[in-house]
Structures are given as C-alpha cells and as structure tokens.
Amino acid sequence: MMHKLAKDDIQSDILGQIERVSGEELNKCYQCGNCTGSCPVSFAMEIPPTKTIRMLQLGRVDDVLKANSMWLCVSCLQCYSRCPKAVSAANLFEALRQLSLRKGESHEEIKDLPFPFLKGAPQQAIVSGFRKFVS
Amino acid sequence: MKLTYYPGCTLNTVAKQFDASAKKSALELGFEMDELSEWNCCGASFPLTPDNIMGLSAPTKVLAQARKAGDTVMTLCSVCYNVLKRTNKVIRDDTDRRDVVCGFIEEDYDGSIDVLHFLEVLRDRVGFEKVKEAVKRPLEGLKAGAYYGCMLLRPFEDMGIDNCEDPTIFEDLLKALGCEPVGFPNKIECCGSHLALGKDNEEIVTKLSGNVMQSAAGSGAELIVTSCPLCQYNLDGAQEKLEASMPGYRPVPIVYFTQILGLSLGQSETELGLDTSRWDARPLLKEKGI
Numbered sequence: 342m343m344h345k346l347a348k349d350d351i352q353s354d355i356l357g358q359i360e361r362v363s364g365e366e367l368n369k370c371y372q373c374g375n376c377t378g379s380c381p382v383s384f385a386m387e388i389p390p391t392k393t394i395r396m397l398q399l400g401r402v403d404d405v406l407k408a409n410s411m412w413l414c415v416s417c418l419q420c421y422s423r424c425p426k427a428v429s430a431a432n433l434f435e436a437l438r439q440l441s442l443r444k445g446e447s448h449e450e451i452k453d454l455p456f457p458f459l460k461g462a463p464q465q466a467i468v469s470g471f472r473k474f475v476s
Numbered sequence: 477m478k479l480t481y482y483p484g485c486t487l488n489t490v491a492k493q494f495d496a497s498a499k500k501s502a503l504e505l506g507f508e509m510d511e512l513s514e515w516n517c518c519g520a521s522f523p524l525t526p527d528n529i530m531g532l533s534a535p536t537k538v539l540a541q542a543r544k545a546g547d548t549v550m551t552l553c554s555v556c557y558n559v560l561k562r563t564n565k566v567i568r569d570d571t572d573r574r575d576v577v578c579g580f581i582e583e584d585y586d587g588s589i590d591v592l593h594f595l596e597v598l599r600d601r602v603g604f605e606k607v608k609e610a611v612k613r614p615l616e617g618l619k620a621g622a623y624y625g626c627m628l629l630r631p632f633e634d635m636g637i638d639n640c641e642d643p644t645i646f647e648d649l650l651k652a653l654g655c656e657p658v659g660f661p662n663k664i665e666c667c668g669s670h671l672a673l674g675k676d677n678e679e680i681v682t683k684l685s686g687n688v689m690q691s692a693a694g695s696g697a698e699l700i701v702t703s704c705p706l707c708q709y710n711l712d713g714a715q716e717k718l719e720a721s722m723p724g725y726r727p728v729p730i731v732y733f734t735q736i737l738g739l740s741l742g743q744s745e746t747e748l749g750l751d752t753s754r755w756d757a758r759p760l761l762k763e764k765g766i
Contacts, residue, residue, distance in 0.1 A: 364526040381666045381684050413680065416524060417626035417666035422640055435524035449674060462672060463705040464485035465555050468520035470673025472531070 350400025355440075359397065363436030369426045370394045376420035376430045386410040390420050390430035397433070411437040412448050412474070442476040449474040479597065480545045481509035482538055484556040485517045491553075491705040493749025497738040498552050498594055504741045505602050505610055509550065512541055518559040521670065532577045535563035539591075540583035548590040550597060552734065554704040558627040561591040562634045593628070594734070595645050595703065596637055604652040612742035614654030617764050620736065621658045621697025621728075622646035623688065625707045626666045640664070646701060646733065653740040662691035667710040685714030693728060698760055700730045708732070712754040729757035739766070 360367060376390040383389040387408040388396065396405050405411075414434035421429035441448070449470070459467065479502075487495040502509050515538055523531030539560060542549035551557045567574045568587025578585055598607055624643055632640040643664065647657035665688055668681030689711060692700055702708050708730045715727040735748045739761075750757050 362525050362527050381687075382671075382680060384683075385680050412674070413671070413677075415626075415666045415669045415671055415684075416521065417669065418630040419626070419664075419666070422630050422632065429524070432524045439525055439528065453675060454673065458673070461490070461709075463490050463709050464517070465520040465553070466670060466672045466706050466709060468485065468517060469555070469670040469706075472519065472521050473670050474673065 344399070344401065346399060351398070353400055353402065355402050356397065356400060358440070359402070359433065359436050362439055363429075363432045365428055365432050365436075367394060367398050367433075370398065370428045371426065373425060375423045375425065376428075379419040379423045380414075380430070381417065381419065382413045382415055386413055390414075390434075394428065394430060394433065406437060406441070410434065411441075416473075438473060442474075445476050447474065447476045451475060477507035477601065478510050479507055479548060479550045479592070480542050481511050481550050482515055482518075482542060482556060482560065483511060484551065484553045485520070486705040487553055491708075491732070493752065494552055494705065494732040494734055497732065497743065497748050498734040500743060500747075501734055501737045501741055502594075505598070505607060507597070507602065510545070512538070512545065512549075514541055518556050518563075520555055520559065522559045522562045526573075529573055529576050532563050532566060532573065533581050535559050536567055536577050536585060537581050537583065539564055539567065539587075539589055540578075540581070540585035543585055543589045547588070548592055550592045550594060552594045552703065552732075554593075554625060554627040555706065557591065557593045558635065564589060564591050565634055593637060593703070595628075595649065598649060598737075599645060604648055607649070607737075608652040611653055611740045613740055613766065615736065615740050615764075615766055616654050618655045618761075618766065619658050619696050619698045620650050620655040621660055621692040621695065621700045622650060622663055623692065623700050623702045623707065623711075624664050625702065625704050626664070626669070628703060629664060646703075649733065650701065650736070653736060655736070658692065658695050658697040660692045660695035660697060662688045665691075667704075667707045668714075669706060669710070672706065672710055672713075681710055682714045682717045685710045686718050689715060689718060689728070693726070697728060699728055699736075699757060701733045701736055702730060703733055715755060727755045729753055729755045729760060731757055 411434040629640040650657035668684040671677040
C-alpha cells in the first residue's frame, strides 16, 4: 500500500503528545530490531515494536492506535534493556494506552472479569491489570 | 538486626506462605522483619510514562511511612521491589515531581531510604556463607530451576540487584542451601504478567509461561523457585494447559524461594504451606530423601 508522507503527518500534535507523555524521542530509533527480537509477545502483535516506532516516526499514528500491539505489551522492559539507543518501546506503548484510557475508553471491563479469576488471582494481577487496561 | 518490612497486597492474601516462611527464616538467620504498622498497595506497576505523576503517589506514601521507621525498607515481592525502588529514585532525583507528589500526599519525603529485596539482605547483609552454615537439612540432589522473570532485574540502572542478562543471585542462594541450581535459557523472560487479566489473552499467557516451563524442564529443573506471586500464578496455570495439551509433559512444583530456604532451615512442609501448592512438591522431596 502506498503511503504518502506529508509534513503535517510527521509534525502532528499527536506525535508531540506521544513523545511528551512517554518521555521518549522517536527519532533516536535507528531500526536495529533488537526490541522486536527481544519482545516475548511480538509474535502476537499486529505491528511489532520496531515497526511501531517506524510508523510513529512517519506519522502513522492512526494505524498504530488501531493495532493490538499496545494492549499486548507486558512491560517486561526487555526491549529497553537491549536497545542500543536507550529507547523504551514499553514506554511508548504505555503512552499509547494512556492516550486511549485518558479518553475514557477502557480496554477491559471490570464487570466482565470471571469470578474464579477475581477469587484466585494474586491481587497484584488485578491492580496492575486495572492500571493497564481500565480507564 | 531489625529491618522495616513492606509485604504488599498479595503477600497478605494469596501468598501468605511467602510472607510466613520469610519471617520465620529471617529469625533463624538472625534478623527480624518489622512490618510497617500502616501501609497501602504500591500500585503493582511502576508508571512508565513520566507524566503519570498520580501513579507515583501510592508507592511514595509507602516510602514516606517506611522512612519514619528507619533508613531501609525490605520487600519480598518482585513487583513491590520494582515499584518502590524505581519510585524512590524518581523522588530522590527529580525535585519537580517530588514536590507535586509529596504535596499531594501531604508527606515530606526526599527519597533517602534504601529499598532492599530479601535476596539482597541474604547476600549482602547476612551473607550466603552464613546461610549455608545455618542449613539444617541440606537439599541435596534437588535440581531447582532459578526463575527471575522481569521485575526483579529490569531496568538494570534502576534495579541493579544483579546482572540483568545473566543473574546468579538465585543460583548462589540455592547452592548455599545444598540444591543443584539449574539456570535455563528463559530464566529472565516474562511469564505473561498482567495479561492474566485480559479476556482474550489466555493463549498468550499460556505460551509465554509455557516457554519458561519448557525451557526449565528441558534443562532438567525438577522444581521452580520464584520471588513473584504473579509469576507463580501464571506458571501454575500454564502447566495445567501444558499437561492437557502436550503428551508426556510433567508439571513441576513452583515455590517461593523462601519456602525452599525455610525447608533447608528445618521448617516443616505444612508450616511452609507446601501442602497448599497447586503442584505438590512433597512427593519430589520424599523421592530425594529430604
């Protein structure tokens, strides 16, 4: 698919917002691929970490926000740990989640959680899950 | 030696055996775990985005409470350790965020506490040699897989407990207890973590935890040692699926490192809560003559 690269896309407000919220500088990434190679969930992501960063560099925020990737990131920091440029894909995914959650759009509904899970799971799973998925 | 101790939400509920075995073992090793008289949940995930200042308030409250009791605070849960240690660094180094957080929670705190993990206390304050001397029941012949997961180790510049690519602190402890430690390729990989909560993520968690278990079993581990209740929950669950879907897969017990420590110090299996584990370790221990 042809994608037209426009100045408005790569200088959009939302990109600035993503950089501000995440504390990451998108242009530091030179696409070595270490993050995708280290990521334990990249196999299930529609857009893996390295490609997510590239698409953000090119201003394709809408495509990135539609993908399942940010909801699958486990925040294990293996990407950041092995990045030669100290870019944290995990922080970027967290920023993308936050942008969605701060609009009041939850990814999981508390009322849908199965009772056996609520009863048997460690509290930390519930608390951290709420923080990642519920607005 | 008396150390201020922060248990966190899970050690007070589904992981009571982790808490109890640590407290008892600590006494036998010459130090006392003094639980904070007042504490709240740490938030169970460090806010990765620097502008999420609200996420720092709960852990800062814990740190401020602990500072009133002394200059160190010790945790057992890997996640609490990660959240408290990283938050403490932010509060210490970033005065702007410190002012906002401390103003909000109405505490005067400057990040001047040392956040320690129980493992660090054993290594750096008690010493593994001393631990070895205290062992009453050496766990000879027990091949224990050392599983670190993510939160104990990463990011290295904040956590610094051990080398984040090839840590050995668990193996060193297991060696002191007489075990045969088994390091395996996936020992620092994630178990699936908070995806446990997602409705469509079961397969992914099973795959991630399954990879860890197969890597450990493939390296000869007969039992897995962890310091994270969420890792234990995910690994336990994944083994149920592996057992059903993979012919010949034999589930192995997943235990907290303090349970193994307590066992070697002479505590009984029931006292350690080994009878309540999803995958029973007792037949294995019996087979090994422990």
